[in-house]
Amino acid sequence: MKTTQELYNERLNRIKKAVALETPDRVPVVPAGIAFAAYHLGVKTSEFAVNAELSHKTMLESFTSLGELDGVQESLFHISSLGSLWLSRFKLPGRELPENTLWQTDEVELMTVEDYDIIINKGFSYFLADYYKNRLDDLGAQLKQNAPFYPTAVKNFRESGLVVMQSGAFTIPYEMFCGGRTLTKFNKDLYKIPDKVQAAMETAMPEILNSIKTRLSTSQPVAVWVGGWRAASEFLSPKIWRRFVWPYFKQVVEAVVAEGVIPVLHLDSNWERDLEFFRELPRGKCIFSPDGSTNIFKVKEILGDHMCIMGDVPAAMLTIGTEDEVYEYSTKLIREIGPSGYILSTGCDLPFNAKVENVKAMISAATGK
Template sequence: MEECIMGKYEENLELLRKAVRCEPVDRVPVVPCGNAYFARAQHVLLKDYITDFDKACDANLTELKRIGADGTQNVIFSPYLLGTQWLSKAALPGQELGDDDMWQIKEFENMQFEDYEKIKEMGWDAFQKQFIAEKCDNNWENLKPFFEANPRCYQKFYEAGIPCIADFLMITPFEYFCGGRSLEAFFMDDLMEEPELMHEIFDMVLEHNLKAYKQQIKDTHALGVWIGGWRTGPDLVSPKMFDEFVWPAFKAYYDLCIEMNVIPTFHLDSCWNLDLDKFKRLEDKTYILALDSKTDIRKAREVLGKDVCILGDVPCELMTFGTPEEVKEYVTKLLEDIGPWGCMIATGCDIPSDAKPENVLAMSEAAHDFLKTHPQK
């Protein structure tokens, strides 16, 4: 029988899968996300980073290889994606903003309450396509260069041996409409005043998305996906509202991932301390919980136990204002407390655009050196 020889990509992929399964590994994996940081670290203007995807891919790879990353959370990025995910418009560098200014979502009531009736009449797919074309800067058209570049950029990452654990984002109905309707109108006028209507709309969107995401997984041969939790956290949403309007989508997307052998990563921005126990409803060793530094990561380990993979959570302010020694101390203490198995190291959410490159390197070195200085019995 011929011996199977794994390349760097396959070795790193197995490392990441072992971390998800909370098995012993030879090093703690480093799996960052940091689009604007990658651009600035490689001296690429943000306006070029979001239009020249080959240049963006090369910048991402150069920085990821510099720090010895074991994986990444995306290959290339377009802020036009944000408008499709939140039914919103985005201000972009080189357009409304300066050439190197950070892209940002415009928070306003882009969608009217009457549009829910249009969804019922047209169906979600037809409504979404029309709405994005007319009210979201025609983002699907603007995204064509991004999607055209994706395959060749993935090939470059494969050749570099760096797997991506989040090939696309599964969006909950909650996030769509909270963005499109704006925060106040969505909570007060929609969820509070018309819960039955919202259930009807949410069910329509979820049914469509499950079919669309299943096909997308097949078409892209996805390794993993993000399941986003931005405005669904307990800072804004009560436990009852979470179970009623958020969890059904979380669970349905998780079930689809398990069915399709795809790694689900719950990307949870803001403080989730009060809802951590909800994830005990899922099977251990099957998903990643990605936390920023607002959630108590040690509490997450305490609540969920040793058999859930946690990704995070080096604070952004430490990456920008700290020293390499402080970063290494933070990562080492974190792994002492919650690791080393079932851990992936990254910043909380994205690496900030103004992070110090020496601090990013220190984060990676501390994770990779941990088992050398803390051998496990």
């Protein structure tokens, strides 16, 4: 019987071969899932969302019980991590929402037009520190409190033989500004004061890139997320997307690659129109991870010889489909997107209420067990 270290090395090698566009002994399977673990084990989401150690313990127990996974995409969860990416508050179960439901973004304008000038004149770090403290209920203190537990969470998964593929998440100024301003107001900013928005982005980027270098050179994780959701090209004109999204997204990805870390391009919504741009990113170094909105077969057609693809068993299928449907679709993905340069996974996260037997059917399609 193999030791957990031997299993870990075998699985890491399998994943790295897929990322490098090679053909491993079998397609690796690396699901994403946060709230599913709470649902699976009967843990209240009101407690899970605000307790990093509890979330990690729950996720570790859940995912190690599902079958022969190669890795996971998250090792723990705390609602503060979303606040830091979206510059938004969140409604929580057991507080603003009914007990044992999912948390929700509270879409209100917290960032003002005047904040662009603060960023330009005083710097992005100055703006964030003040914003976290005075508009996000001292979010910085929450992030600092949780930070020391992340290495422990990754270590615990490793000692269980599983590779963690999301040891941190980065995004671009577009996503953060959009969350803080609200979707409606930010889109107006892009047309009414585009030069000021761009100037704030240009000020923020060196600080974001420096943060990436500092964090990754110190921790050296296997992979991190580089996320996009409202910056998807389906929401924007090509002119706006090419000015305010792509140049910054490319810089973030290249900064992660420069540190020897795999960027998992966690891309919600539909990015089909601009898939050709992703060929500008380093070949055999990144993972394109759509959420089901982007046609994964179109991704294969355009990027299959350039970038590893991960996904994308649909949320609806995992929730209301049958085991046979999940198994058959997963097998189709392995056959038509793989076997080289492919990792079987979920489309975005496992749904909160996914059927456990369906999750196991997805895993079985890759492992044959």
